[in-house]
Amino acid sequence: MLGAREVRVSERQAIASLAGQVALVTGASRGIGKAVALELARAGADVVVAARTLEQKSWLPGTLRETAEAVEALGRRSAPLQVDLSRTEDVERLAGEALAAFGRVDLLVNNAAFFGRAAYHSLEELTLKSWTLQFAVNVHAPFLLCKALAPGMVERGAGRIVNVTSGAGQPVESPVPGFAYGSTKGALNVFTVGLNRDLRPSGVHALLLDPGYTRTEIAEHAEGSSNTDISEAHPVEVPARATAWLAGCPEPQRYGGRIVVAADLVAELGLV
Numbered sequence: 001m002l003g004a005r006e007v008r009v010s011e012r013q014a015i016a017s018l019a020g021q022v023a024l025v026t027g028a029s030r031g032i033g034k035a036v037a038l039e040l041a042r043a044g045a046d047v048v049v050a051a052r053t054l055e056q057k058s059w060l061p062g063t064l065r066e067t068a069e070a071v072e073a074l075g076r077r078s079a080p081l082q083v084d085l086s087r088t089e090d091v092e093r094l095a096g097e098a099l100a101a102f103g104r105v106d107l108l109v110n111n112a113a114f115f116g117r118a119a120y121h122s123l124e125e126l127t128l129k130s131w132t133l134q135f136a137v138n139v140h141a142p143f144l145l146c147k148a149l150a151p152g153m154v155e156r157g158a159g160r161i162v163n164v165t166s167g168a169g170q171p172v173e174s175p176v177p178g179f180a181y182g183s184t185k186g187a188l189n190v191f192t193v194g195l196n197r198d199l200r201p202s203g204v205h206a207l208l209l210d211p212g213y214t215r216t217e218i219a220e221h222a223e224g225s226s227n228t229d230i231s232e233a234h235p236v237e238v239p240a241r242a243t244a245w246l247a248g249c250p251e252p253q254r255y256g257g258r259i260v261v262a263a264d265l266v267a268e269l270g271l272v
Contacts, residue, residue, distance in 0.1 A: 017248040019044035027112030029053040030062025035240035046077040085141035095148035110142035120178035138184035161206040205252040211239030
């Protein structure tokens with residue numbers, strides 16, 4: 001367990017290490033993704049932000065342009081890239097345009113996830129189309145982005161990949177209905193652990209972060225249908241600060257091969 005002084009020194013080292021780096025954050029028009037993009041910008045990174053929402057939706061606040069403008073207001077560069085992560089060609093285009101924007105990607109945060117009604121469907125309700133769509137967004141897109149961007153990190157001998165998972169990916173019974181979302185997160189967990197094993201010798205680390213129940217716009221919108229109590233959720237700053245720590249901490253190997261719970265990490269390091 002680190003002492004208070006060691007934590008403060010380590011925190012400064014982590015923040016300083018993001019200066020001059022380039023991050024790509026998916027699902028960054030609102031919620032956790034937007035908060036992560038801003039936290040990385042505060043730590044000195046330029047940030048490519050990706051999502052579907054370029055213009056304001058009538059029922060949900062937040063756009064890519066707003067996130068990019070907020071990053072730039074912090075003195076960092078940003079590039080808003082609209083993408084449908086369920087489409088292979090869009091994901092491949094995203095990787096290419098991110099590299100073209102700033103010449104490199106040092107940090108990849110696979111935050112975007114499918115949160116439609118089908119995430120809560122029973123076996124009887126769930127269609128193959130919906131099942132496949134959820135795997136496309138939650139598993140295939142992170143795989144494709146890792147495949148496109150990890151080689152550059154390996155060549156430079158450094159890089160971080162943070163894949164955002166969920167407690168739903170654990171093989172335990174949940175009070176929340178549905179199972180497709182949890183199935184995709186379970187697959188993401190196994191993929192990330194294996195990826196970290198393969199990339200670690202080259203100086204690249206793939207890490208898993210469970211943000212916990214977070215008060216996002218989508219969580220508030222889905223409260224009734226998902227049998228959850230939004231009052232129990234913590235703010236988006238909790239997973240954002242945990243992600244920034246994982247992005248720049250001096251000993252990333254401490255966090256490899258397991259799921260890091262955002263609230264626990266933030267409390268342990270005094271980053272609240």
